[in-house]
Amino acid sequence: MKSPSKRLKNRNIDVLKITKYAVLRLYNMMVYMILPFGLMGHxxxxxxxPEFRQGFWQRYGILKPMFGQPILIHAASVGELNAIAPLVQQLRLDWPVLVTTTSVTGAARFKQLFTDMPQVEHRFLPFDIGFANRRLLKRIQPRALLLVETELWPGLIAACHQRSIPVWLINGR
Incomplete structure (x- = not known):
């Protein structure tokens, strides 16, 4: 027979799992409900x-594949890119690196920082929609996801968890 403390601990873990699942389900339902309005706004x-035409399809998960199981690093814009430049320069020595941004200015800064590094590529991160995240992970097959600062994407994190892809928050506050 289990001790009362072990039963309570197991019950708390079950409640946490159910709560996490319910919150993620609610989040995904809200994302899909606002998707038509978001698409019209986009x-x-x-x-x-017109400068926002760049990477239009990438934002919905339609992007060219990258080979060699890269390390996927998401840096939203210019400040985050500047912060991770030394890290990318070190990681590229051992693995291919894919850097994603969400802003056009971030994409321009990527070109300035990493043009002479063929093993470092750029894509726009898809919106945090289930089908877009699944497609991103299927096409890229990253070995890990590094999120810079406080760029937390619940759908992407959950999709990585489902595929056993490690997720790290770097330079977080």
């Missing part, structure tokens, strides 16, 4: 500001 933004 199309309007692209129509009004």
């Amino acid at each position: 199309l309007l933004l692209v129509w009004r500001r």
Whole structure:
């Protein structure tokens, strides 16, 4: 017979698992409910500001594959890219590296920092939508995901967890 403390501990773990699952389900339902409005807003933004056409399809998970199981590093924009430049320069010596950004200015800064490094590539990170995250991970097959500072994407983190891809928060606060 289990001791009362072990039963309580197991019950707490079960409650945590159920709560985590329920919160993630609620998050995904809300994302899919606002998806049509988000898509219309994205199309309007692209129509009004042509520079946002860059990486349009990548934001929905349609991107070219990268071979060699890269380390996937998400740095949202310019500041995060500047912070991770030394790390990327070291990691590229042992593994291919894929850096994702969410901003056009981040993509431009990537080109400035890493043009002479063919083993370092850039893509735009898809929106945090289930199908886009699954497609990203299927096409890229990363060996790990590094999130810079406080760029936390619940859907992406959950998709990585489902595929046993390690996730690390670097330079977090």
